[in-house]
Amino acid sequence: MQTSNSLLSCLPEDFIFGVATAAYQIEGAAQLDGRRPSIWDDFAHAGGNVANNDSGDVACDHYHLWQSDLDLIKSLNMDAYRFSFAWPRVIPTGKGATNEKGIAFYDRLIDGCLERGLAPFATLYHWDLPSDLQQYGGWTHRDTAFAFADYAEVITKHFGDRLASLTTFNEPWCSSILSYLYGVHAPGKKDISLTLKCLHNQHLGHGLAVQRIKNTNPDLATGIVLNLQSVYPATNNEADKAAATRHEIFHNSAFLDPLFKGHYPAEFITELAHHLPEKWEDDLNTIHQPLDFWGLNYYTPIRINADDNPNALYPKSLAASPENCERTDIGWEVAADTFEELMIKVYEQYTLPPVYITENGACINDEPIDGVISDVRRQDYLDQHISAMIRAHKAGVPVRGYFAWSLMDNFEWAEGYDMRFGLVHVDYATQKRTIKQSGYWYAELGKAQLARRA
Numbered sequence: 513m514q515t516s517n518s519l520l521s522c523l524p525e526d527f528i529f530g531v532a533t534a535a536y537q538i539e540g541a542a543q544l545d546g547r548r549p550s551i552w553d554d555f556a557h558a559g560g561n562v563a564n565n566d567s568g569d570v571a572c573d574h575y576h577l578w579q580s581d582l583d584l585i586k587s588l589n590m591d592a593y594r595f596s597f598a599w600p601r602v603i604p605t606g607k608g609a610t611n612e613k614g615i616a617f618y619d620r621l622i623d624g625c626l627e628r629g630l631a632p633f634a635t636l637y638h639w640d641l642p643s644d645l646q647q648y649g650g651w652t653h654r655d656t657a658f659a660f661a662d663y664a665e666v667i668t669k670h671f672g673d674r675l676a677s678l679t680t681f682n683e684p685w686c687s688s689i690l691s692y693l694y695g696v697h698a699p700g701k702k703d704i705s706l707t708l709k710c711l712h713n714q715h716l717g718h719g720l721a722v723q724r725i726k727n728t729n730p731d732l733a734t735g736i737v738l739n740l741q742s743v744y745p746a747t748n749n750e751a752d753k754a755a756a757t758r759h760e761i762f763h764n765s766a767f768l769d770p771l772f773k774g775h776y777p778a779e780f781i782t783e784l785a786h787h788l789p790e791k792w793e794d795d796l797n798t799i800h801q802p803l804d805f806w807g808l809n810y811y812t813p814i815r816i817n818a819d820d821n822p823n824a825l826y827p828k829s830l831a832a833s834p835e836n837c838e839r840t841d842i843g844w845e846v847a848a849d850t851f852e853e854l855m856i857k858v859y860e861q862y863t864l865p866p867v868y869i870t871e872n873g874a875c876i877n878d879e880p881i882d883g884v885i886s887d888v889r890r891q892d893y894l895d896q897h898i899s900a901m902i903r904a905h906k907a908g909v910p911v912r913g914y915f916a917w918s919l920m921d922n923f924e925w926a927e928g929y930d931m932r933f934g935l936v937h938v939d940y941a942t943q944k945r946t947i948k949q950s951g952y953w954y955a956e957l958g959k960a961q962l963a964r965r966a
């Protein structure tokens with residue numbers, strides 16, 4: 513197997529490498545300088561929703577340590593930094609008045625990126641909906657889509673000329689299906705009807721926001737980040753194959769089709785249209801906006817069995833748990849070939865703009881031994897997946913950049929702080945950062961790419 517470093521010359525010289533984070537996972541300072549609560553503050557504080565009842569109250573204290581964190585990114589030889597704005601820090605009640613201190617924080621952060629030669633790739637929504645909007649139904653209420661578009665305009669007006677790109681949503685699958693159907697993420701509901709309303713209103717919010725961003729700053733590269741599932745039937749039997757197809761429709765096409773084709777999949781409509789908001793058809797043109805790029809977040813494949821429970825909901829699929837496969841410490845299967853296959857397949861099926869791999873990484877919970885973190889399994893994971901991405905590029909996929917998830921260990925949502933995805937270890941008691949072996953390895957890759965441009 514070729515290593516990613518030996519394959520680097522297959523990429524264009526302007527291909528970028530970066531690291532990614534998200535506001536609620538790293539910033540902390542949750543009650544400081546005018547920030548009001550988000551649904552994640554409420555979900556975490558409610559108790560019983562997050563491992564150890566952890567919360568993002570302090571997280572990595574990046575709100576105060578942002579300068580040394582940006583220095584760290586620079587020391588890893590990165591081209592770019594992907595982060596998200598916290599909506600409740602910028603517009604604390606979700607709509608209306610902006611918060612100058614919150615805006616000043618992102619001014620410092622973005623200027624700090626630019627001073628260090630790091631391209632700022634920003635996300636508007638990485639799941640921290642202002643709680644004041646949730647009181648009125650949050651994403652299940654149509655007004656939230658319009659509040660989101662106003663927020664997009666505020667961000668674009670103030671920061672747009674300094675950003676390398678702006679994406680609307682990070683992984684809308686998580687903020688709709690995982691949050692409203694499986695109840696694993698905030699606000700922790702289990703209701704198919706609310707799920708479909710939330711999913712559609714997020715699509716609408718995306719379309720409205722893209723229009724506002726482009727009206728405000730036509731030059732700002734605009735996109736959306738999807739965590740597409742790479743779906744395989746668990747066996748060769750016909751029922752499992754059919755279930756895998758249904759699963760793909762529900763979990764991938766319900767996002768890709770409206771965004772990139774301007775309609776929902778036919779089977780999805782037959783099965784579920786009665787749960788969509790009234791007059792959903794009228795929104796399709798707004799949802800289907802031209803984009804400059806899209807982002808793909810990829811971690812693991814999913815193997816599917818048919819769910820033969822007569823009461824099972826569409827898509828009547830169950831995730832299988834394959835035996836004897838390599839897994840990361842969060843239990844996710846490692847299979848880099850599936851990443852390459854997904855990238856190629858999605859470009860065969862859709863007419864898409866260029867893609868950035870906006871997240872990819874491994875949960876490996878290795879701790880320091882004598883100050884050294886030898887996270888060999890993360891290094892291997894990254895090497896295999898970057899190699900797979902380069903093979904997809906060679907096969908014609910227009911991939912423009914790769915962001916490792918994550919810069920540093922952080923608040924891993926319902927898993928709290930137990931699960932570590934960082935290239936940099938965080939000691940949460942002291943906030944000490946220690947670059948892991950995988951971080952040094954990734955820094956060498958970044959250095960080799962920089963050297964190609966010298």
Ligand code: IFM
Nearest residue numbers: 534683809871917924933
């Ligand atoms: O930590 C998350 C991130 O916020 C979104 N994508 C997946 C990561 C790992 O679970």
